[in-house]
Structures are given as structure tokens and as C-alpha cells.
Amino acid sequence: MTEKNGSGGGDLPASLEAAWGLRDRPAKGPKPGLSLERIVAAAVAVAAADGLGAVSMGRVAQELGASTMSLYRYVSAKDELYVLMQEAAIGPPAPLSALETGAGWRAALTEWAAAQRERYHGHLWALRIPIGGPPATPNSIAWWEQGLQALRDSGLGEGDKTSVILLISNFVRSEALMTSDLSAAVIARGITPEELAASHERTLKRLVDPERHPGITQQLETGVMSAPDEADYEFGFGMGVLLDGVEALIRRAADGEVKSA
Amino acid sequence: MTEKNGSGGGDLPASLEAAWGLRDRPAKGPKPGLSLERIVAAAVAVAAADGLGAVSMGRVAQELGASTMSLYRYVSAKDELYVLMQEAAIGPPAPLSALETGAGWRAALTEWAAAQRERYHGHLWALRIPIGGPPATPNSIAWWEQGLQALRDSGLGEGDKTSVILLISNFVRSEALMTSDLSAAVIARGITPEELAASHERTLKRLVDPERHPGITQQLETGVMSAPDEADYEFGFGMGVLLDGVEALIRRAADGEVKSA
DNA sequence: TCCTTTTGCGTATGCCATACGCGTTACTGC
DNA sequence: GCAGTAACGCGTATGGCATACGCAAAAGGA
Numbered sequence: 022m023t024e025k026n027g028s029g030g031g032d033l034p035a036s037l038e039a040a041w042g043l044r045d046r047p048a049k050g051p052k053p054g055l056s057l058e059r060i061v062a063a064a065v066a067v068a069a070a071d072g073l074g075a076v077s078m079g080r081v082a083q084e085l086g087a088s089t090m091s092l093y094r095y096v097s098a099k100d101e102l103y104v105l106m107q108e109a110a111i112g113p114p115a116p117l118s119a120l121e122t123g124a125g126w127r128a129a130l131t132e133w134a135a136a137q138r139e140r141y142h143g144h145l146w147a148l149r150i151p152i153g154g155p156p157a158t159p160n161s162i163a164w165w166e167q168g169l170q171a172l173r174d175s176g177l178g179e180g181d182k183t184s185v186i187l188l189i190s191n192f193v194r195s196e197a198l199m200t201s202d203l204s205a206a207v208i209a210r211g212i213t214p215e216e217l218a219a220s221h222e223r224t225l226k227r228l229v230d231p232e233r234h235p236g237i238t239q240q241l242e243t244g245v246m247s248a249p250d251e252a253d254y255e256f257g258f259g260m261g262v263l264l265d266g267v268e269a270l271i272r273r274a275a276d277g278e279v280k281s282a
Numbered sequence: 283m284t285e286k287n288g289s290g291g292g293d294l295p296a297s298l299e300a301a302w303g304l305r306d307r308p309a310k311g312p313k314p315g316l317s318l319e320r321i322v323a324a325a326v327a328v329a330a331a332d333g334l335g336a337v338s339m340g341r342v343a344q345e346l347g348a349s350t351m352s353l354y355r356y357v358s359a360k361d362e363l364y365v366l367m368q369e370a371a372i373g374p375p376a377p378l379s380a381l382e383t384g385a386g387w388r389a390a391l392t393e394w395a396a397a398q399r400e401r402y403h404g405h406l407w408a409l410r411i412p413i414g415g416p417p418a419t420p421n422s423i424a425w426w427e428q429g430l431q432a433l434r435d436s437g438l439g440e441g442d443k444t445s446v447i448l449l450i451s452n453f454v455r456s457e458a459l460m461t462s463d464l465s466a467a468v469i470a471r472g473i474t475p476e477e478l479a480a481s482h483e484r485t486l487k488r489l490v491d492p493e494r495h496p497g498i499t500q501q502l503e504t505g506v507m508s509a510p511d512e513a514d515y516e517f518g519f520g521m522g523v524l525l526d527g528v529e530a531l532i533r534r535a536a537d538g539e540v541k542s543a
Numbered sequence: 544t545c546c547t548t549t550t551g552c553g554t555a556t557g558c559c560a561t562a563c564g565c566g567t568t569a570c571t572g573c
Numbered sequence: 574g575c576a577g578t579a580a581c582g583c584g585t586a587t588g589g590c591a592t593a594c595g596c597a598a599a600a601g602g603a
Contacts, residue, residue: 033485041489050549051599077590088552090592099591151410154467155482157489162498169497179504182497184519191456192449199452206415221416224294228302228418236430236443237423243440258445266527311580312568338559349583351561360560 035097036104040158055087057095061105065144068106072205073146076106103150108158110144114167126271127264129171130185134193134260137164141197148198164190175271176278185267192259200252222246296358297365301419316348318356322366326405329367333466334407337367364411369419371405375428387532388525390432391446395454395521398425402458409459425451436532437539446528453520461513479512 038044039057063084067076078099082089096102114136119129141148156162168186177185207217222241231238240246299305300318324345328337339360343350357363375397380390402409417423429447438446468478483502492499 033488037485037489047549049547049601051551051601053550055551078592079590090553091551093592094550094552149412152463153470154463154478157482157485159489162486162490162495166495166497169501173497179501180506181519183501183506184516185523187516188453188520188523191453191460195452195456202413202415209414217415221418224298224418225423227294228298228420229423234423234427236427236434240430240440240444245441245444255445255448258442259449262446262449262527262531263523264527265530266523266525269526269530270523308570308580310570310578312570312582314581316582339561340559351584352582354561355581355583 036101037157039096039101039105040108053094055085055091055095057105059085060092060095061102061109064102064106065109068146069144073149076102078102100153104153104158107147107150108160110147111140111160111164113160114164117167117171120170120173126172126175127268130168130189130264130267131260133168133171134189137190137193138197138256141193142200145197145201145204148194148201176275177271178274181270181274185270189260189263192263196252196256196259199255203252218246218251297362298418300357300362300366301369314355316346316352316356318366320346321353321356322363322370325363325367326370329407330405334410337363339363361414365414365419368408368411369421371408372401372421372425374421375425378428378432381431381434387433387436388529391429391450391525391528392521394429394432395450398451398454399458399517402454403461406458406462406465409455409462437536438532439535442531442535446531450521450524453524457513457517457520460516464513 033041033043044057060081064076064081067080067084078092079089081102082092092102096105114133117129117132117136119125119132156165165186168190169182172182172185175182203214203217207214210217212220225237225246226241229237229241294302294304305318321342325337325342328341328345339353340350342363343353353363357366375394378390378393378397380386380393417426426447429451430443433443433446436443464475464478468475471478473481486498487502490498490502
């Protein structure tokens with residue numbers, strides 16, 4: 022039962038081992054010509070330039086001037102590379118200023134969500150990477166921890182804290198994914214976002230039946246579809262609703278505490 | 283400028299044309315041996331049995347006793363098949379009982395979201411299909427319309443109605459996607475959900491540093507991780523928070539109306 | 544110095560979507 | 574009834590993909 026890593030215990034998934042930097046450098050063979058860091062950086066560059074779909078083992082190797090198969094000396098499968106790319110794209114969270122100034126949970130959560138959103142928007146391709154079960158990479162954990170800190174003084178129970186974090190995290194992801202889908206459609210059809218919106222509105226007007234779809238018909242008449250800065254607006258709207266809901270939850274928790282105290 | 287469809291106007295994307303049944307049966311050649319419906323049904327069956335990854339043109343053709351290439355007489359590309367599969371999986375919405383009994387927007391939205399969730403949970407593979415821009419398929423539109431109807435008497439403005447619908451739709455998708463990821467992980471590792479949760483908790487305990495991650499450490503100590511029926515609980519929790527937020531929005535809208543009246 | 548281990552990588556396998564073209568079929572206009 | 578035409582089924586070919594396997598070269602440990 023010889024341990025591979027210094028930390029002891031059972032065997033981690035290969036991708037986690039790599040993400041936490043627990044790989045042991047073997048003392049025997051020739052010097053590695055590449056490194057995990059360089060490979061991940063190259064893959065990230067490809068994804069940023071040409072989308073996640075352009076990330077193939079061959080393409081990444083080419084970018085590094087190496088052969089396709091040499092990558093497999095550093096990465097056990099493409100899925101592992103995906104995990105490391107995602108981890109690199111999101112990066113560690115910056116300190117929350119709202120936590121230092123004691124501005125309260127609402128400001129802290131807002132700042133936290135906005136920071137997360139910014140990372141996603143800077144790396145929209147990362148949203149296309151399929152998640153495999155619950156996250157356990159260093160940066161996801163750091164973001165989770167920071168979310169918990171934002172709720173430090175909220176008075177919520179531990180379970181509720183995680184649930185709120187999860188809820189907001191998923192909301193941020195959803196909004197970014199919508200943005201990503203939109204931009205993908207725009208690129209695929211080679212048009213501007215405005216043209217896409219107009220085209221969509223025209224399509225709807227053709228397909229929607231006023232009898233069967235009175236609500237949508239009304240929406241089309243009101244001209245709601247042609248909203249500018251849609252993504253930013255929807256994000257702010259959603260955060261507002263979400264935080265109001267959390268506020269109600271916190272108030273209820275406080276009332277219950279007072280009652281039971 | 284001869285029109286292909288009866289409805290007139292410019293050319294729709296092929297997948298939309300198919301979804302709305304606007305394909306014109308050509309009067310010339312031999313009788314088709316297959317049909318879009320049969321192809322989509324076969325593809326859905328494959329996805330249900332072996333996951334979306336198992337859906338290849340070859341596999342679907344095999345299931346139908348036809349050759350791979352014959353499918354391309356009915357479907358212009360695999361993406362189109364995906365759209366039709368998604369549309370078939372979600373299906374049209376059933377009438378909302380809360381709308382008939384006049385139970386109010388909150389009950390209606392709750393029923394609407396639960397129905398949507400049920401469809402997704404019955405076809406988890408459908409969540410893996412990448413969305414291409416804003417939806418315009420018959421069933422997505424029908425669900426959208428129904429959501430608008432649920433908010434009929436809410437007093438919200440048209441723009442807010444759509445935003446709320448979008449917010450809740452995305453939440454339902456997120457929760458279902460988490461479930462799907464979880465079940466994928468469970469299947470991939472050949473273990474029970476309980477074993478997966480336990481394994482994840484063990485992994486976290488090994489990787490989390492009490493100094494750098496005090497919040498998570500506390501969570502682990504409280505034993506929050508080993509929650510049963512996690513998915514159901516999180517869904518109810520999220521819906522509660524969301525609806526409380528919407529309630530605040532509606533109240534504010536009503537107040538504003540009273541003031542400005 | 545020899546042996547073990549690890550490196551880079553060429554080759555091969557098997558899957559995939561799909562372009563192209565051919566022979567066949569069935570309807571339409573004459 | 575017959576020619577023309579258009580849609581059918583599908584065999585074949587192309588190019589891309591992840592990745593298993595094995596070999597030769599490199600480099601540290603004995």
C-alpha cells in the first residue's frame with residue numbers, strides 16, 4: 022500500500038489529482054518536454070480563439086509543436102483536460118470588498134455573483150464543458166467558500182447557506198449560458214445581435230397564432246422582444262428577484278429564532 | 283419567387299420548418315420508406331436507453347433497419363434531429379388546473395414549474411442537447427404561452443412577465459441538469475447515489491483546509507452534505523425563494539400602480 | 544556500467560458526420 | 574401509355590476524432 026501523494030488516503034480521480042497539483046514528478050526517466058500548465062494554457066488559447074469545439078488533442082499538440090500522443094503523458098484523457106481548462110478559466114476568486122467593509126450579506130452576494138458572472142463572460146466556452154458530478158477542484162471550492170463567507174452574518178442555517186449559494190451559482194451559470202448561446206447563434210449566422218433579434222421576432226410573428234397564443238401575441242404587439250442590453254438587464258432583474266427571495270428567507274429565519282428564543 | 287410552404291414569407295431554418303410540420307410532401311418520387319416521426323422516435327428511444335451520446339446517425343438507422351445515409355433524406359443534419367428530439371421529449375404542456383380554478387399566480391407558477399421539471403426528469407438526456415439561440419419550436423412556445431397565462435392576473439408588465447418566466451424556466455433547467463449530472467456520475471462509476479455522496483464527502487474532507495476554508499469545514503462538521511432526497515429538496519427550496527422574490531416584485535408593481543393612479 | 548522507468552511519438556483502430564453519385568421508383572404532362 | 578423528371582435508398586469515400594499499443598531514446602539509481 023504505497024502512497025502516491027503526500028496527503029495520504031484513497032485514490033482521487035486523475036483530474037482532481039492534477040488540479041490540486043498532487044502529481045508526483047517521477048525521478049527516473051528523461052526530462053519532460055512539456056508540462057500540464059503549458060498544455061492547459063494552449064488548450065485555453067485554442068478555445069478562446071476558435072471555441073471549445075476546436076479543442077482537439079491534435080490541435081492542442083500542434084499549437085505546442087508536439088505530437089498528438091505526447092499529450093497523453095500528461096493528461097489521462099480529454100475529459101481531464103476539460104476539467105483543468107475549466108479550472109484555469111474560472112480562476113480563484115478575488116477578495117470581496119463588501120466583506121471587508123462589513124456591508125452586509127446582500128452587497129456581498131451581489132458582488133460575489135457579479136464577479137462570477139464576469140469570469141464566465143470572459144470564457145464563454147467554459148460553459149460548454151460538461152460537469153461530472155459535484156465539483157471538488159481548488160477554484161470551485163474557493164468560490165464556494167467565498168459564497169459561504171458572504172452569508173456569514175446572515176443568520177441562515179448551514180444547509181440554507183449552501184442552498185442559497187447553489188441557487189445563485191446556477192442562476193449565474195444560466196444567464197451566462199444564454200449569452201453564450203446567443204453569441205454562438207450570432208457567430209454561426211454571421212449577423213449582428215440586433216439582426217438576430219429582429220429575425221427571431223419576424224419568425225415568431227409568422228408562427229404564433231393569436232388564438233392559441235394570446236399572451237405571446239400581446240408580447241409581440243407591446244414590442245418587448247426588441248430590448249437592448251438584454252443580457253445585462255436580465256441578470257440584474259434575476260438577481261433582484263433572487264435576493265428579495267433570500268431576504269424573505271432570512272427574515273423568516275430571524276423571526277423563527279426570536280420566537281423560539 | 284415560388285413559396286415552398288403555405289404560410290408564406292422568408293425561409294425558416296430547416297429544423298423549425300420540420301418541427302412545425304411545414305414540410306411539403308413532394309408529389310414526384312417514390313414513396314418514402316421512413317418518416318420524420320419514426321426517425322425521431324427511434325432516436326429518442328436510443329437516447330432513453332443508452333444516453334444522448336449513443337445517438338449516432340448509424341445507430342438510429344440500424345434501429346430502423348435502414349442505412350445510415352437514408353436518414354439524410356428526412357433530416358438535413360444531426361443538429362436538426364437534436365432539435366426534433368428535444369421537442370418530442372418535452373412535448374406540449376398539459377392544461378394548468380390552477381388556471382381553471384382561479385387559484386392565483388403563485389399556485390399556477392408552481393404547477394407550471396413542477397410540470398416542466400417532470401418532463402425534464404423523464405428525459406434527462408434532452409438537457410445535453412445544446413440550444414441554438416432563442417427557441418421557436420411549437421412546444422417551447424406553448425410552454426412559454428402557458429407561463430404567461432399563469433401570470434395573467436399578476437399585474438406585472440409584459441416585460442416583467444417574460445423575465446419571470448425566463449428566470450423560472452432557467453431554474454428548472456438548472457436543477458434538472460444537476461440531477462442529470464449526478465445520475466451520469468453515478469452510472470459512470472457504477473455506484474449508488476449514497477456511495478457517491480459519501481465518496482464526495484470523503485474527498486472534500488481530504489482536500490479542504492480548515493484555515494483557508496473555514497466555512498466549508500463547518501459545513502462538513504455539521505454534516506449537511508449527507509442530505510437525502512437532495513434534488514427534490516433543492517427544487518422546493520429554490521422555488522420558494524424564487525416565488526417569494528416574484529411576490530415582492532408584484533407587490534412593488536401594485537404599490538407603484540396605486541401611487542401613480 | 545547496467546537496469547529500470549519514463550519520455551516522445553509513429554502507427555493503427557474504430558467511431559463519427561456527411562458529401563457525392565448511381566440505380567431505381569413513381570408521379571406528371573403529353 | 575409513354576417520356577421526362579424528381580425524390581427515393583444507399584454504397585462508397587473523405588476527413589476528423591480519441592486513444593490503445595509498442596518501440597526507441599533518455600536519464601537517474603544501483
